[in-house]
Amino acid sequence: KQEVTQIPAALSVPEGENLVLNCSFTDSAIYNLQWFRQDPGKGLTSLLLIQSSQREQTSGRLNASLDKSSGRSTLYIAASQPGDSATYLCAARLGGSARQLTFGSGTQLTVLP
Amino acid sequence: DADVTQTPRNRITKTGKRIMLECSQTKGHDRMYWYRQDPGLGLQLIYYSFDVKDINKGEISDGYSVSRQAQAKFSLSLESAIPNQTALYFCATSPSRDTGELFFGEGSRLTVL
Numbered sequence: 001k002q003e004v005t006q007i008p009a010a011l012s013v014p015e016g017e018n019l020v021l022n023c024s025f026t027d028s029a030i031y032n033l034q035w036f037r038q039d040p041g042k043g044l045t046s047l048l049l050i051q052s053s054q055r056e057q058t059s060g061r062l063n064a065s066l067d068k069s070s071g072r073s074t075l076y077i078a079a080s081q082p083g084d085s086a087t088y089l090c091a092a093r094l095g096g097s098a099r100q101l102t103f104g105s106g107t108q109l110t111v112l113p
Numbered sequence: 114d115a116d117v118t119q120t121p122r123n124r125i126t127k128t129g130k131r132i133m134l135e136c137s138q139t140k141g142h143d144r145m146y147w148y149r150q151d152p153g154l155g156l157q158l159i160y161y162s163f164d165v166k167d168i169n170k171g172e173i174s175d176g177y178s179v180s181r182q183a184q185a186k187f188s189l190s191l192e193s194a195i196p197n198q199t200a201l202y203f204c205a206t207s208p209s210r211d212t213g214e215l216f217f218g219e220g221s222r223l224t225v226l
């Protein structure tokens with residue numbers, strides 16, 4: 001079974017710190033990987049989409065990388081702010097199930113003022 | 114106005130009742146999806162549709178049915194709701210290519226008593 005894993009499940013950091021969120025997947029035949037942000041009781045907001053031909057994507061203080069050989073993606077958040085507090089989910093479109101995204105269970109980030 | 118709109122946003126119902134969740138989109142996307150999210154878990158795919166005549170089961174389709182009334186409308190039905198279908202339900206859309214980005218609605222919170 002294809003899986004996407006996010007560790008840790010929760011993370012607390014002080015404001016201003018740079019941080020990295022991790023996402024691993026079991027199938028190196030990946031089409032793309034998408035990072036989302038979810039605020040409590042809300043929908044998912046797309047942050048970054050990395051195609052299999054790309055190594056990274058950047059948007060503002062966010063940078064996402066993709067390493068197909070190791071089955072890993074990271075989301076780097078620079079100079080974290082309390083407003084960054086949310087759950088971050090990664091989702092990969094993998095191999096034989098290219099029609100479907102497989103989601104990780106998310107990392108709940110708290111940025112302390 | 115939201116590009117992907119779900120109604121109702123909140124619903125409380127009783128075991129055995131029939132429930133319909135509706136989704137409409139103004140993004141002009143052909144592909145539409147229904148996901149379920151349970152606390153602490155990632156999203157699980159219930160059904161997906163790549164065009165009006167194409168309906169496919171996802172990971173957890175048992176107990177659910179869907180209808181694609183038009184390109185812009187995709188509804189999810191629970192024919193006889195049961196308590197373990199209590200969850201947050203999301204509709205999503207994407208463009209017609211496997212590398213497309215996924216866009217989500219705000220979610221419909223369903224409670225089955």
